[in-house]
Amino acid sequence: MNKAALHISSERDHSPGRPDEQRAEEKKRLRAGIKEDSMFDIVHSPHLSYPEPVPVVKDPVVLGLNVTTGGYYSHNASAALVRHGRILSLCEQERLDRVKDSGSFPARAAQACLDAAGMDITAVDALAVATDPHFVAMRTGRSPDLSVVETVWLRMYHQFGSVPPLLFLVGHHLAHAASAFYPSGFSDGLVISWDGGGDNQSTVVYRGGESGIEQISEYRFSLGNLYNKFRKFLNLSDKGSLMGLASYGAKEMGLLEGYVHPEGLKVHPALQFARGREFLTDPELLSRLGPPRLSSQPIGERHVAVAAQAQYAVERLCRGVVEQARILHPSPRLCLAGGVALNATFNGMIWREGLFEDLFIQPNAPDGGLSLGAALEAARRLSGRVPRNGRMQHTFYGPSFTAEQVEKTLNLCRLPARRVESEEALLAEVAGALDRGSVVGWFQGRMEWGPRALGNRSILADPRSKAMADKVNDLIKYRDEWRPFALSILAEHADEYLLNAYPDPFMITTAPVRTKRAGRIAAVVHADGTTRPQFVQKETNPRYWSLLDHFRRRTGVPGVLNTSFNLKGEPIVCSPLDAIRTFASSGLDMLVMGEWVLEKEPYPSAARRPGVSRKG
Numbered sequence: 001m002n003k004a005a006l007h008i009s010s011e012r013d014h015s016p017g018r019p020d021e022q023r024a025e026e027k028k029r030l031r032a033g034i035k036e037d038s039m040f041d042i043v044h045s046p047h048l049s050y051p052e053p054v055p056v057v058k059d060p061v062v063l064g065l066n067v068t069t070g071g072y073y074s075h076n077a078s079a080a081l082v083r084h085g086r087i088l089s090l091c092e093q094e095r096l097d098r099v100k101d102s103g104s105f106p107a108r109a110a111q112a113c114l115d116a117a118g119m120d121i122t123a124v125d126a127l128a129v130a131t132d133p134h135f136v137a138m139r140t141g142r143s144p145d146l147s148v149v150e151t152v153w154l155r156m157y158h159q160f161g162s163v164p165p166l167l168f169l170v171g172h173h174l175a176h177a178a179s180a181f182y183p184s185g186f187s188d189g190l191v192i193s194w195d196g197g198g199d200n201q202s203t204v205v206y207r208g209g210e211s212g213i214e215q216i217s218e219y220r221f222s223l224g225n226l227y228n229k230f231r232k233f234l235n236l237s238d239k240g241s242l243m244g245l246a247s248y249g250a251k252e253m254g255l256l257e258g259y260v261h262p263e264g265l266k267v268h269p270a271l272q273f274a275r276g277r278e279f280l281t282d283p284e285l286l287s288r289l290g291p292p293r294l295s296s297q298p299i300g301e302r303h304v305a306v307a308a309q310a311q312y313a314v315e316r317l318c319r320g321v322v323e324q325a326r327i328l329h330p331s332p333r334l335c336l337a338g339g340v341a342l343n344a345t346f347n348g349m350i351w352r353e354g355l356f357e358d359l360f361i362q363p364n365a366p367d368g369g370l371s372l373g374a375a376l377e378a379a380r381r382l383s384g385r386v387p388r389n390g391r392m393q394h395t396f397y398g399p400s401f402t403a404e405q406v407e408k409t410l411n412l413c414r415l416p417a418r419r420v421e422s423e424e425a426l427l428a429e430v431a432g433a434l435d436r437g438s439v440v441g442w443f444q445g446r447m448e449w450g451p452r453a454l455g456n457r458s459i460l461a462d463p464r465s466k467a468m469a470d471k472v473n474d475l476i477k478y479r480d481e482w483r484p485f486a487l488s489i490l491a492e493h494a495d496e497y498l499l500n501a502y503p504d505p506f507m508i509t510t511a512p513v514r515t516k517r518a519g520r521i522a523a524v525v526h527a528d529g530t531t532r533p534q535f536v537q538k539e540t541n542p543r544y545w546s547l548l549d550h551f552r553r554r555t556g557v558p559g560v561l562n563t564s565f566n567l568k569g570e571p572i573v574c575s576p577l578d579a580i581r582t583f584a585s586s587g588l589d590m591l592v593m594g595e596w597v598l599e600k601e602p603y604p605s606a607a608r609r610p611g612v613s614r615k616g
């Protein structure tokens, strides 16, 4: 095995066996930036060799925050509230301040989490922040930048007038790993965190077990940055767009031959992207790729080939990391987190290869999920026990709104909505509308956590005809036409349509569609014959399951096209007012909020129906 790109964690990094004097000296150096009269007790990450004594709290309530300060690129701010590892509420700041991927301090998200749990800040035993300046300092040799501590304290005080007495600093990748391992329900597993970069790491392998999570290796390349560079080169709106485009090309190394080891063990320096500039200064690579795509330039064959080869290269590298990780810790269970874990194509592939008996991918795999990981890891340290609450089955942990709140908003906007109090009547009406070609905004219960709408803040449509995907794209989502739509399918019927699919509740893997069934769900079958399914379970979302079952009984098809309830470039809707705004400014035909139904007038004539006009 070629280990050129693999760095095995050593004593030098984690130093459990260092002499006492050396530990004391290092501790002194790292503590240099902390004032003795700090308002927090700062609890170090177990990355360090001298775990601080922590008071044992039997059933700790922890509020996790993803927050970055001090000039870092900040995004995906979020909050998570847990009671000894049991998730109470989760929320991303973007849903509340209505700025996509918002990096603002997550005070409103924290408030939303407390409100949803019916708690006051005084009930919180500790805060947990998903960054560890001491860990970064240890790796860089610089003094720790502790501005995050001051920011957290002040912003929390401003919001709540009181701040919990403990602050845990949990390293970025440790928080990613914790967000995948603890909610997996596994007693033991291999855990991989891979992203663009955070706390000076990009690709880290951990072993999860009875005593927590321990790093076993890391890689000196950034899969997230590599992918992102190609996306920017092709001038595509987001990473999902590159993945969608890649399905139209051939799976081969092609132009990247010699730049990525075919077994995924090594990357040419030009693609390691340690600082991000090498890509544009490698003349050989640029001459192979040709010029970057202009904003005005249509997608051509070369662009498709570059997208397909970038996706293939990332798949090979991911595969190489997994292969080596299995040698270091041969567990039959795999957990994934970090932005690269949104690569549904790779995720589906690794499942179908059968290397693992079970798989768990944190549904909020990007940095939004860090607050959950930090909270769970802090809960472990506070209680002295690994959080054990079974497997995370759903993502419905966000804010919810009562029928009266919905009614009040409708009245405020003076909209003529109808209340359909019979559940059966409501579901029959919506299934009928979908069958007749209506596109429905579906707003129910608690908002989802993470980038996927899974049946509570969703736009739904009939999956049977490709024309319906075009309609959703042209009149509502304004997405790149090569991006596929996903399928919500009744779990009981998934096997009739899908081949060797991971039973995925989170829409985070792809699966091949059975050829004989592809024509029945044409709107959600991609160019490569796959779809990105959500297995809908009756136990976790009974109303959504029943809606799909009504549609099945009516049409024979046990699933619907499901895309997130938002317009291009906006966060998924959170409140009834967000939903009404989106409904009013798009081609949605029907809005269903709880029991309330709002419909637009049909077009008076086909001549007035708008054509394709608002693609971004």
Ligand SMILES: [Fe+2]
Residues within 6 Å of the ligand: 172, 176, 195, 196, 197, 198, 338, 339, 366, 367
């Ligand atoms: Fe990250």
